Amino acid sequence: MRTVGCLIFDGVRAFDYAVITEVWANRAARPGLPGFDLLVCGPPGARVALTGGLERVPDAGLDALTRCDLVVVPGMADPLAPFDPALLDAVRAAHAAGAQIASLCAGAFLLAGAGLLDGRTATTHWWLADRLAERHPAVHVDPQVLFTGDGRIWTSAGVAAGIDLCLHLVRTAHGQQAAAEIARSMVTAPFRTGGQAQFIPSPVPAAAERDDPLTAVRGAVLAALDSPWTVGRMAREAVMSERTFARRFAEATGTPPLRWLLEQRVLAAQRLLEETDLPVDAIAVRCGFGSAVSLRPVFTRRVGVAPREYRRTFRGRTPDMGTA
Template sequence: MHRIAVLWVEPVVGFDAAIAPTLFGAATGADGNPLYEVVTCGLARGPVATTNGYAMVPAAGPEALATADTVVIPGTRYAPARVHGELDADLAAALATIRPGTRIVSICTGAFVLAAAGLLDGRPATTHWRFADDLRALRPDVVLDENVLFVDDGDLLTSAGLAAGIDLCLHIIRRDHGAAVVNEVARQCVVPPWREGGQAQFIERQVLADPHGHMSTAATRQWALDHLDEPLSIEQLARHAQMSARTFCRRFRDETGQSPGGWVRARRVERARELLETHDLPVDEVARRAGLGSGANLRHHLRRGLGMSPSSYRKVFQGS
């Protein structure tokens, strides 16, 4: 039987800690027998503090890692990895007992532990979008993509924040045993066997400060926001800012990190998202008001940027 060790690194995120035992524990074969042996473990056998105000007692100590076929590290606020990109001696020693070829999985900020161990260098990975910049700063060699729910890189798999750990565990069960088994697990746990989209639809974007004062493009950006449903060419925007097109484009990129055209497209998609969240307008009307022209164009941009159709997006955020 495939043996899974779930390592709770203190303080472990309580929600994350339960995902792997629950999902893998629900996977059974046609004969009704379990397909996985799941054991929870800590760096010691005593209670492990969670980030949620309670402690949990693992079934085993770190010795469980040496016999595991898969090791799962749930989200954690373990400071050495989260703040300094390092491991203390006990955790480093425990991870060193994992056999070569063992499948290693992280959920949410568990990726910081894998990164601190050097396991993610040069590898594609993800983590919770809110902490992606922190991980990127600590370990720039990680090929980080915070816009996906999970990354499967063969023997190394990482998930985004919190509930994305469910998506990853279901993906692993599907990869191991096929659709019939994972569909039954999903029914048992009352979750969808496959979820549309990535993290991008949940990321809050912040407006950057204007470094150029009165020579800033800020006023023109605000004007553009008020006229998204109209044609907005670079020439029009530059005239409004009273700059040449070349100067405007250079200053715009300095202030926003984007080209004027890319920024306008992104704002139009955001406007469409706001309309989908708050109104029951037809998709074509949403596209027109957002300046995206047609429903087909809106569908294209949502699929490309968020991995969701307009109807799926509306269902998620309106609950209907």
């Protein structure tokens, strides 16, 4: 059984804490889902005050984080306040013990304070990104992405992006089916494309009448991923010029049209590898890659393993605890 540690301390955001518990707690009895052992860790014997007037007594002390396979740090109300050195030591020790470390929203400030983000690319809520970069110049802060990481350490943007990261960690360890099932129970998307750009206030009005053709185009593309889609063809579907379509698509989704298309094709390939016995060549054709030779480098670059290895890992098995 995989052990997931949630680090809590005074000022932790109740929403982030709730996201962590919703994804990883109480899953053992659900058919077809991994059984997670969620361990809420904090200052020993202390009643921790979360935001919103909520309180939580930790299940275990800070030293228990070294026994976890994954440690998740929620965001906090005041990320610019000094951190208790014991918290910084605890995440350093967990990382040294081999745990994956992830932060939600402003939790990146604690990881940066512990020195775990030095030389790495990290993100946080777009409103706090400049502060993180100023305070920790050794960290490359990318304010555009929803989440980022290198397999050992992960950071996410604000609020809902924490859900995205948590589901991604489930997906990489246990497969898309497990992540999708948890997402369905949370009534959320198992995977969102784009970045924070789509949520940052912009002087460009997001008129409802402009959104409709873009939504229709995305639906048409998803219904025919095997078609030879180009920006020009999508623009014609939306009755726009290519330049206007590309700009508006990026404003609405946070990603350029062809990058979004590639992400959707890879996701579709993952689903078919998990849920069908189709040959890899047939899956490549269905998803618009044309052949397994064309699918393999793109899939490997984005998922981390080749299609056949991915199928061997996730096809036809009940997701277990494995290693990420």
